[in-house]
Amino acid sequence: MLQLVSARSGTADGSVSVIAELGATAAAIGAGVALTLRDRRPLLVLGLTTICYAVQVTAGAPVLPAASAVAVERVARVAAASENDVSRARGWASVGVGIVVAAAALGLSGNGFLAAPLGLVLLAAAVIGQSRSTRAIHETARRRELIVAERVRLARDLHDVVGHGMGAITVQAGAARLAVAAGDTTAATRSLLSIETAGRGVLREVRWLVGLLREDSGRRDLADIPELVQAARRSGMDIELEIVGDLTAAGADSGEAAYRIVQEALTNVLRHCGDNAARVTVEVGPTIDIAVHNRLAPGITDAVEGNGLRGVRERVAAVGGHAQLGAGADGWTVRVQLPASGRPR
Numbered sequence: 546m547l548q549l550v551s552a553r554s555g556t557a558d559g560s561v562s563v564i565a566e567l568g569a570t571a572a573a574i575g576a577g578v579a580l581t582l583r584d585r586r587p588l589l590v591l592g593l594t595t596i597c598y599a600v601q602v603t604a605g606a607p608v609l610p611a612a613s614a615v616a617v618e619r620v621a622r623v624a625a626a627s628e629n630d631v632s633r634a635r636g637w638a639s640v641g642v643g644i645v646v647a648a649a650a651l652g653l654s655g656n657g658f659l660a661a662p663l664g665l666v667l668l669a670a671a672v673i674g675q676s677r678s679t680r681a682i683h684e685t686a687r688r689r690e691l692i693v694a695e696r697v698r699l700a701r702d703l704h705d706v707v708g709h710g711m712g713a714i715t716v717q718a719g720a721a722r723l724a725v726a727a728g729d730t731t732a733a734t735r736s737l738l739s740i741e742t743a744g745r746g747v748l749r750e751v752r753w754l755v756g757l758l759r760e761d762s763g764r765r766d767l768a769d770i771p772e773l774v775q776a777a778r779r780s781g782m783d784i785e786l787e788i789v790g791d792l793t794a795a796g797a798d799s800g801e802a803a804y805r806i807v808q809e810a811l812t813n814v815l816r817h818c819g820d821n822a823a824r825v826t827v828e829v830g831p832t833i834d835i836a837v838h839n840r841l842a843p844g845i846t847d848a849v850e851g852n853g854l855r856g857v858r859e860r861v862a863a864v865g866g867h868a869q870l871g872a873g874a875d876g877w878t879v880r881v882q883l884p885a886s887g888r889p890r
Contacts, residue, residue, distance in 0.1 A: 591643050595647055603650060626678040626681065702754055703751065710744070767800035770803070784825060786824075803827070803833050818877075833866075833882070866883035
């Protein structure tokens with residue numbers, strides 16, 4: 546009889562052990578599945594992963610709180626980035642409650658000595674989330690400042706273009722009026738042709754600069770260069786484009802720098818090149834090699850390096866590249882080499 550009772554007891558204990566293992570496995574799977582929603586419902590995911598972790602440690606041996614740590618990191622990141630005080634407080638409170646519940650589950654399962662290490666792991670996850678959020682906020686602010694500075698520069702260029710062009714047109718219109726009054730049709734015709742040329746030039750530059758001002762605030766990259774060249778062509782420029790390699794293979798920093806460098810080079814072509822023609826070459830490999838070449842206007846043998854070209858040098862230096870800018874026998878060339886992966890700024 547005693548042997549029979551012992552056998553039944555062993556069978557019962559074995560069934561309980563199997564059920565506990567199944568419960569722990571199901572909880573682990575549930576925590577993993579819940580993580581797929583961490584970007585959309587971070588607080589819900591933190592609650593689910595905490596409950597699943599409590600089930601795991603209660604039903605079996607203590608396990609590493611990997612899913613809980615991921616959920617805590619995500620909630621901490623969202624809380625740190627929130628501009629709403631209530632949402633931020635709710636997020637940090639949820640992180641604290643999650644840590645306490647997980648530690649309490651360890652204590653109830655007889656593994657209280659692991660509560661401190663668990664808390665350190667989850668606190669480290671929260672610190673990582675806050676750090677990532679802080680970096681993202683700083684990067685967003687930096688990007689916003691760059692965009693504002695770029696638009697201010699373009700607006701200033703637009704003002705200069707219109708002011709210079711209208712000044713030239715006004716002077717020539719006055720000369721034409723005087724020539725007509727004096728009966729000098731040849732001088733009047735010459736002044737009118739100058740007005741026509743100046744007007745076309747102003748319209749071309751205004752069209753180009755307004756197009757740049759209308760760009761969305763999203764980050765530009767190497768793959769946007771063909772679109773930039775098409776915009777230049779619509780502005781009346783004659784641009785030849787040659788691409789070698791995969792434009793999507795560039796890192797974000799180098800890709801944006803390359804786009805802005807080509808943009809500045811084409812702006813200089815429009816403003817200073819007599820025939821508004823240029824050749825753009827982009828080669829992508831271990832490095833990004835860019836060359837923008839144009840002929841100089843008649844009578845010009847060199848070009849003065851202004852704010853635009855200084856900006857090109859600064860962009861190249863920011864990603865650890867090299868630049869060669871200058872005039873040659875057949876025109877002006879902007880030649881830069883950038884690391885394909887970019888360099889952290």
